[in-house]
Amino acid sequence: MRYRKGFFSRALFHYLILLLILFSFTTVLAAEKSIKGQVSAVAVTIQTITVKHGATQINLKWTNDTVFQNIDPKKIREIQGQEIEAKYIEADGKNIATFIRLAIAEIPKGTKEIKTQELAKLIFEKPGSYVLIDARPAGRYRVSHIPTAISLPVAVMEKLGEASLPYAKDTTLIFYCGGITCPLSPKAASLALKWGFKDVRVYLEGEPGWKKAGYYTESTPQYIMTENIVLIDLREPQVVEKTGYIPRAVNVPFSKLDEYEDKFPSYRKAPIVLYGDNKEKLIQAFKKIKEWGYPNVTVYSGGIIDWVFKGNDLKTGPISKEIVYQRKYQPHEVTPQEFLKAVETGSAVIVDVRTPSEFQKGHFKGAINIPADEMGTKYTLLPKDKLIYLHCSTGVRAEMAYITLKEKCPTCNAKVLIAEVECEGEKCTISE
Missing domain, CATH: 1.20.5 (Single alpha-helices involved in coiled-coils or other helix-helix interfaces)
Structure with a gap:
């Protein structure tokens, strides 16, 4: 018993x-919750990505237990700008990812996928043997598009119907958009098939794949006229003086380009557009400036001939030799000048969101350390009635910390420093 x-x-x-x-x-x-959206930032140091879905942004932290599908965790930076599907749980003030996969777009049956090198061969060796169509919104096309492409957004195709493609049915049509997770080019290709086109191809790697391979992209006259850019005229001074130049251009002769490296904007993300009168020199200049660390370089290969042909005026008289770029800050950003003034006067709480070891090596005088991946629990240490400035070493983690802070404390008055910061002791420098 x-x-x-x-x-x-x-x-x-x-x-x-x-x-x-x-x-x-x-x-x-x-x-467990789910989200599908675009990865807008990746911070390997704290194993975190920012995912944007509509107007919502959240941070997801991956761990050794996170299941990755069709993603190599060692190359996770490559998913920036792409669409993902993820599952996560909330724990200790963080969103812990349990599952992450790229939402790779499916190519419609009846179409063929074309790869980067095959497309490059067509563009540079057989122009006119195909029609290359950018299916993204027109604004994206104006900023940067693959050479020879025309802009035909999916929304326009749906509105105009078959009339949007006034070509013979045996024409080779190639559609592309924003990369392997972008659904616009497959959708456009489906419409072309529906309307009876027989040779329809999809360049799934899209503009990101084209850029990754090192090829140049083009900008349009409308972009040059309206946006905050640096416009470089690569022609020799005597040619510029004789023919005139595109308004707002700065003359940096190709023959003296190397002498101008230190005169380019300190802000490396400044958009730069190049034009000239020699295609080979134009491409060489594009590659060189990219090597200097400027990722947003495009070309306007049509130059002054295309500019005038499209009804635009040239400017005559002296052309500027000085490159000037005034960065436009977002409402949630603090300028380096405002930030340094706050450090000096104490008018804002300076929050260093780097790791404790980084903070110990050096930090701004008076700064407090709240690592970005701990903001979800330690935000209560911050005052709600005082201005808060967040920074890290580049701005990526600071922006992530800002997203978490505003999620937990919507009324907190916080701004972010998007710049490179280096510290030794209490001596810190800021560069854009």
Whole structure:
């Protein structure tokens, strides 16, 4: 009888433990959330990505337990700008990713996928043998598009119907958009098939794949006229003086380009557009400036001939030799000047969101350290009635910390420093 009592006691104990485990497991499952959106930032240091879905942005932290599908965690920076699907749970003030996969777009049946090198061969060796169509919104096309492409957004195709493609049915049509997760080019290709086109191809790697391969992209006259850019005229001064130049251009002769490296904007993300009168020199200049660390370089290969042909006027007289770029800051950003003034006067709380070890090596005088991936629990240490400036070493983690802070404390008055910061002791420098 004693044996039976002990047996049932142990059985009851094990049963209760099993119920507790099952309850915990189902609770975790119930708390799991899903999101599909574009990756706008990646911070490997804190194993975090920012995902944008509509007007919403959230940070997701990956761990050793996160399941990655069709993504190499060692190359996770490459998913920036792409669409993902993720599942996550909330724990300790963080969104912990349990699953992440690229939402790779499917190519419609009846179409062919074309790869980067094959497309490059057509563009540079067989122009006119195809029609290359950018299916993205027109604004994206104006900023940067693959050479020879025309702009035909999917929305326009749907509105105009078959009339949007006034070509013979055996024409080679190639559609592209914003990369392997962009659904616009497959959707456009489906419409072309529906309307009876026989040779429809999809360049799934899109503009990101083209750029990654090192090829140049083009900008349009409308972009040059209206946006905050640096416009470089690569022609020799005597040619510029004789023919005139595109308004707002700065003359940097190709023959003296190397002498101008230190005169380019300190802000490396400044958009730069090049034009000239020699295609080979134009491409060489594009590659060189990219090597200097400017990722947003495009070309306007049509130059002054295309500019005038499209009804635009040239400017005559002296052309500027000085490159000037005034960065436009977003409402949630603080300028380096405002930031340094706050450090000096104490008019804002300076929050260093780097790791404790980085903070110990050097930081701004008076700064406090709240690592970006701890903002979800330590935001309560910050005052709600005072201005808060967040910074890290580049701005990526600071922006992530800002997203978390505004999620937890919508009324907190915070801004972010998007710039490179280097510190030794209490001596810190800021560069854009």
